[in-house]
Amino acid sequence: MHGLLLFTALLTMALLVYGLYQLNQRVMRLEAKKRQIASEKAAKASASAPPQANKSVDIFHDLEGEELFYAMTGDVHQELEFSEDARKRFELVIRKHLLEVLEKAKNGERSLDSETMIRTLRGPVRSWLPQDVVSSLLIQGGLLATDPKDEGAMASIRSTIDRLYLQLGYQSPDDVLGLADQTADSPEESADEPKRPPGADGFM
Secondary structure, eight states: OHHHHHHHHHHHHHHHHHHHHHHHHHHHHHHHHHHHHHHHHHHHHHHHSOOOOOOGGGGGTTOOHHHHHHHHHTSSOTTOOOOHHHHHHHHHHHHHHHHHHHHHHHTTOOOOOSEEEEOOTTOOEEEEOOHHHHHHHHHHHHHHHHOTTOHHHHHHHHHHHHHHHHHHTOOOOSOGGGGGGGOOSSHHHHHHSOOOOTTTTSOO
16 A cells, blocks of 8 residues: 555656656747747848948047047047048048038137037048137138138138147148038048039138
8 A cells, every 4th residue: 555655656756857847848948939039030130220331430439529639639548549541530520620610600600619510421420629729710710701801810710720730630731711622531522522612611
């Protein structure tokens, strides 16, 4: 009698262990299937997503605005090295920012933030200029818009930009007020941004 009870208990325990093992295997298979389905969905979503435009900030070590400006001058993040391509593109951004300030001066703006978003073919870049540069360009640009032959305003604009370029370690453009003709640093950029004739911005 006792032997029968013992055998029944052992058999019951064996069946219970086997059932738990089978249940565990089933759960593991379900989890693996779920992970496979999730992975396939992620792969399909990645394949169907439109390619993202290259961001200019990538070559700038993810810096932008004032921090990028002073990194370029060497005042901060001295441990970082900027490639020649990064230096050229930053100079392009600075040129466009200067032109934007002069254009707004022509339109009567008398105060602007130091920071603005500059669009380029490789994506937008948050640009920053010292406030004294922005203020000087607004004042002298306004005078030049009123009188395109104002030599004093021209000289002041040239001097302001010369100091800015010197601070950044660039050579100043030969024709400061003709920056609109030099807004590209590559044939690709030039193709999408055609040159305008002198005086198109109202400063010549």
